[in-house]
Amino acid sequence: MDxxxxxxxxxxxxxxxxxxxxxxxxxxxxxxxxxxxxxxALLKGAFTEEELRKCFSGLPKSRLDRIMEILxxxxxxx
Amino acid sequence: MNRKILINEQDIPREWYNIQxxxxxxxxxxLNPETxxxxxxxxxxxxxxxxxxxxxxxxxxxxxxxxxxxxxxLMWRPSPLYRAYSLExxxxxxxxxxxxxxxxxxxxxxxxxxxxxxxxxxxxxxVKRLTTETGAGQWGSALAFAxxxxxxxxxxxxxRVSYNQKPYRRIMMETWGGKCVPSPSPDTxxxxxxxxxxxxxxxxxxxxxxxxxxxAVTSQNTKYSLGSVLNHVLMHQTIIGLExxxxxxxxxxYPDVVIGCAGGGSNFAGISFPFIRDKIHGKNVRVVASxxxxxxxxxxxxxxxxxxxxxxxTPLLPMYSIGHEFVPAPIHAGGLRYHGMAPLVSRLCMxxxxxxxxxxxxxxxxxxxxxxxxxxxxxxxxxxxxxACVIEEAKKAKEEGREKxxxxxxxxxxxIDLPSYDAYMSGKLExxxxxxxxxxxxxxxxxxxK
Numbered sequence: 001m002d003x004x005x006x007x008x009x010x011x012x013x014x015x016x017x018x019x020x021x022x023x024x025x026x027x028x029x030x031x032x033x034x035x036x037x038x039x040x041a042l043l044k045g046a047f048t049e050e051e052l053r054k055c056f057s058g059l060p061k062s063r064l065d066r067i068m069e070i071l072x073x074x075x076x077x078x
Numbered sequence: 079m080n081r082k083i084l085i086n087e088q089d090i091p092r093e094w095y096n097i098q099x100x101x102x103x104x105x106x107x108x109l110n111p112e113t114x115x116x117x118x119x120x121x122x123x124x125x126x127x128x129x130x131x132x133x134x135x136x137x138x139x140x141x142x143x144x145x146x147x148x149x150x151x152l153m154w155r156p157s158p159l160y161r162a163y164s165l166e167x168x169x170x171x172x173x174x175x176x177x178x179x180x181x182x183x184x185x186x187x188x189x190x191x192x193x194x195x196x197x198x199x200x201x202x203x204x205v206k207r208l209t210t211e212t213g214a215g216q217w218g219s220a221l222a223f224a225x226x227x228x229x230x231x232x233x234x235x236x237x238r239v240s241y242n243q244k245p246y247r248r249i250m251m252e253t254w255g256g257k258c259v260p261s262p263s264p265d266t267x268x269x270x271x272x273x274x275x276x277x278x279x280x281x282x283x284x285x286x287x288x289x290x291x292x293x294a295v296t297s298q299n300t301k302y303s304l305g306s307v308l309n310h311v312l313m314h315q316t317i318i319g320l321e322x323x324x325x326x327x328x329x330x331x332y333p334d335v336v337i338g339c340a341g342g343g344s345n346f347a348g349i350s351f352p353f354i355r356d357k358i359h360g361k362n363v364r365v366v367a368s369x370x371x372x373x374x375x376x377x378x379x380x381x382x383x384x385x386x387x388x389x390x391x392t393p394l395l396p397m398y399s400i401g402h403e404f405v406p407a408p409i410h411a412g413g414l415r416y417h418g419m420a421p422l423v424s425r426l427c428m429x430x431x432x433x434x435x436x437x438x439x440x441x442x443x444x445x446x447x448x449x450x451x452x453x454x455x456x457x458x459x460x461x462x463x464x465x466a467c468v469i470e471e472a473k474k475a476k477e478e479g480r481e482k483x484x485x486x487x488x489x490x491x492x493x494i495d496l497p498s499y500d501a502y503m504s505g506k507l508e509x510x511x512x513x514x515x516x517x518x519x520x521x522x523x524x525x526x527x528k
Contacts, residue, residue, distance in 0.1 A: 010243055011498050020280060045517070062307075063304070064421075
């Protein structure tokens with residue numbers, strides 16, 4: 001099944017949306033797919049509660065948060 | 079009356095408008111999520127040159143566009159403002175619809191407006207090389223063009239799945255001299271980590287960002303560049319709205335409503351900020367940000383799982399349950415932490431200076447087809463969100479019998495996005511009742527891959 005992904009700017013497939021985040025779903029997968037399929041049933045069937053919590057707990061990071069997080073990680077690796 | 083409203087090159091705006099000078103409620107400094115302390119300008123120094131950091135925090139109302147940048151902008155600017163006569167006729171609306179065509183730039187979108195400015199400021203700061211990430215390739219190609227103009231090296235980390243499927247964007251980047259690699263790449267620690275997991279890892283925008291930043295921080299004379307979200311990026315785009323103001327004045331019009339698509343906020347800011355300045359000073363103008371229902375940042379909060387433990391944030395919109403544990407987070411949770419949206423646009427939304435609407439992909443592609451079959455130009459898929467909103471406003475004007483003036487930013491052309499139009503026209507984007515056996519198979523496949 002195809003969908004237009006606004007992040008990638010191209011057609012992509014449900015399997016990508018469900019696994020692109022280190023084997024976990026994309027953070028936007030529900031908003032993108034809820035009108036088309038029973039995405040909740042899919043998520044609950046394919047992922048454990050712990051995985052769902054890891055993926056969807058808390059608020060998504062802003063771009064600046066993400067940049068600061070990457071800079072800190074690079075600093076730690078030095 | 080002319081379809082195209084053009085201003086002469088000598089009348090191009092010579093300053094950018096910085097809306098931070100006029101905000102009724104100033105933007106609070108972004109907070110370091112780990113410490114809760116404000117992020118200071120020096121924290122951005124590893125990735126941005128000081129001249130751009132100064133712009134990022136500036137509250138000066140007008141900032142001069144350097145002559146070297148203006149000289150390059152004149153390659154396609156001032157961009158034409160069109161009166162959409164054919165669309166008006168098709169919709170049988172009394173509304174007068176204007177669209178600012180940003181698809182005429184070398185890269186085919188509004189993105190070069192800031193790419194040129196960023197390349198210039200890096201150049202004068204002594205930077206030799208830039209890095210960036212790109213998903214769709216629109217930003218990567220704009221920056222490749224700009225770096226070529228200012229003789230800077232550029233390395234673009236392009237999400238692998240996009241790199242493989244969108245060769246024309248990659249070829250554009252390489253034509254302008256940019257080095258484009260699929261992400262994850264073997265060139266960074268971040269990339270290698272993912273390649274160890276899977277040699278043909280499809281990548282993600284998050285991985286590409288990590289790689290571009292790591293490269294910038296660990297390489298000599300190298301900085302990072304991004305095409306949206308930050309304040310200075312939005313300011314560089316205000317030339318769009320400033321030109322449109324002059325063009326509308328030439329035909330004696332002023333917009334009742336200004337519409338822009340809002341992904342990261344830069345195109346929306348470009349068309350709308352000069353008019354929001356008028357609104358702040360008492361003018362009666364509505365400003366509408368149009369976004370996808372799939373990834374809403376202004377109209378609805380993101381979905382979160384088991385939100386109970388973080389519910390100390392005050393919801394300003396009612397929450398409702400989807401399934402048992404999934405709820406959309408309150409949209410104003412955490413103040414300005416809209417995950418993908420520019421803080422400036424979020425602030426304006428919270429202050430009631432802009433409205434936001436969302437449209438699903440079927441509506442937006444339908445709107446794009448209507449536009450292409452009336453006005454001729456094929457819009458970029460994100461531009462279609464603005465067009466969907468314009469059509470809605472024009473139909474409303476018809477119902478009300480009002481001569482409304484609608485201004486829209488036509489942010490880019492869709493010539494390199496034709497596969498998505500093909501998918502729409504062949505019915506691949508339609509809603510689909512997935513049979514249970516197909517769901518179970520997908521679940522089994524996913525579990526096997528873990």
